[in-house]
Amino acid sequence: MITLKLQLLLIAFSLVVLFVFINRTRRYKLELKYALVWIFFSAAGVIVSIFPQIFFFIARVMGIEVPVNAVFLLAVSAIFLTLYSLTVSLSNHSRKLRTLTQEMGLMQHKITEMERRMKQAEGGSDDDSR
Amino acid sequence: MAPSKPRVLLIIPAFNERDNIGPLLLSLREQGLEALVVNDGSTDDTAEVCASVGANIVTLPSNLGIGGAVQTGYKYAHAHGYDIAIQFDGDGQHRAEFVHALIAPLLADAADLVIGSRYIEKQGFQSTALRRAGIRYFSRLIRLITGQTVTDPTSGFRAVNRRIMHMFAAQYPTDYPEPESIVHVLRSGGRVVEVPVQMSERIGGHSSIHHLRSVYYMVKVSLAILIDALRGTGVRHS
Numbered sequence: 001m002i003t004l005k006l007q008l009l010l011i012a013f014s015l016v017v018l019f020v021f022i023n024r025t026r027r028y029k030l031e032l033k034y035a036l037v038w039i040f041f042s043a044a045g046v047i048v049s050i051f052p053q054i055f056f057f058i059a060r061v062m063g064i065e066v067p068v069n070a071v072f073l074l075a076v077s078a079i080f081l082t083l084y085s086l087t088v089s090l091s092n093h094s095r096k097l098r099t100l101t102q103e104m105g106l107m108q109h110k111i112t113e114m115e116r117r118m119k120q121a122e123g124g125s126d127d128d129s130r
Numbered sequence: 131m132a133p134s135k136p137r138v139l140l141i142i143p144a145f146n147e148r149d150n151i152g153p154l155l156l157s158l159r160e161q162g163l164e165a166l167v168v169n170d171g172s173t174d175d176t177a178e179v180c181a182s183v184g185a186n187i188v189t190l191p192s193n194l195g196i197g198g199a200v201q202t203g204y205k206y207a208h209a210h211g212y213d214i215a216i217q218f219d220g221d222g223q224h225r226a227e228f229v230h231a232l233i234a235p236l237l238a239d240a241a242d243l244v245i246g247s248r249y250i251e252k253q254g255f256q257s258t259a260l261r262r263a264g265i266r267y268f269s270r271l272i273r274l275i276t277g278q279t280v281t282d283p284t285s286g287f288r289a290v291n292r293r294i295m296h297m298f299a300a301q302y303p304t305d306y307p308e309p310e311s312i313v314h315v316l317r318s319g320g321r322v323v324e325v326p327v328q329m330s331e332r333i334g335g336h337s338s339i340h341h342l343r344s345v346y347y348m349v350k351v352s353l354a355i356l357i358d359a360l361r362g363t364g365v366r367h368s
Binding site: 098 | 168191192205206
């Protein structure tokens with residue numbers, strides 16, 4: 001069984017997480033794209049802790065003897081999925097950053113080259129290669 | 131290949147190589163070799179040293195690591211219409227007198243990627259016993275997966291034609307790229323040929339691979355090779 005104490009604790013915890021992520025997004029501190037997974041899981045947390053019958057059902061279906069363990073299992077799964085989404089976006093970002101850095105280096109090179117040519121064209125006598 | 135003189139570019143990745151890069155660039159110019167230095171976010175005055183000898187240099191705003199730096203060179207070479215791009219270390223390990231031997235198979239259209247190997251004639255600097263053991267291991271792993279023997283899979287002295295240049299410009303491993311990129315080329319149906327070269331012991335600086343990091347290196351590169359093999363011919367770069 002899930003005690004009332006634990007139930008209230010779960011509701012409070014989920015609500016706090018939900019509030020923090022919505023509020024931070026509201027203040028433009030978080031991108032909704034990345035806050036979404038947190039908002040979704042904490043909203044789900046609020047719902048299942050208000051209706052703990054869902055835990056009993058899940059525990060029965062999965063063959064978990066103590067329903068409270070279903071709580072932990074779901075929580076760990078939610079964290080796992082959140083971390084996965086972070087790893088995905090981290091990989092995307094590192095690829096984008098690499099491309100950006102390379103393009104910036106090449107662009108800088110092009111600008112320097114153009115400036116040098118322009119200087120040569122107007123100066124004429126400018127024999128310095130740099 | 132084209133009857134006109136092929137355009138060859140040496141790509142020199144440089145991270146804090148102020149002591150070696152100046153003399154190297156001057157000696158390359160004396161030998162009539164065209165070079166592009168990719169300054170990988172050096173914190174010393176590598177860029178100034180290169181500029182003072184009038185070198186062609188691309189400076190990256192932050193440090194990308196060897197793979198990202200070299201890939202910048204491949205992008206440059208491809209965009210500027212070079213026929214051959216050569217990877218050449220800025221620390222004095224690689225010797226310019228072997229460049230002609232290295233590009234010969236490409237000019238004869240007998241290869242797409244040519245690797246300069248220390249272990250064909252076993253002359254010149256042979257690296258430490260421990261590293262040689264690591265290199266032999268990678269060599270066996272690559273043979274197991276691709277069926278081709280590459281005696282010096284970690285060699286960073288290598289030349290590619292436009293086909294591979296294009297491929298590398300689009301997709302190149304980020305760190306410790308050498309063994310993995312060989313498997314990538316073979317998987318894409320590229321021809322890999324090795325030619326004997328001699329290398330020198332690096333003059334200054336430190337190898338990027340040592341101690342505990344070598345364990346990480348072995349594991350990561352092994353995984354990279356195995357995962358690359360899983361890509362088959364269907365997976366293209368993103």
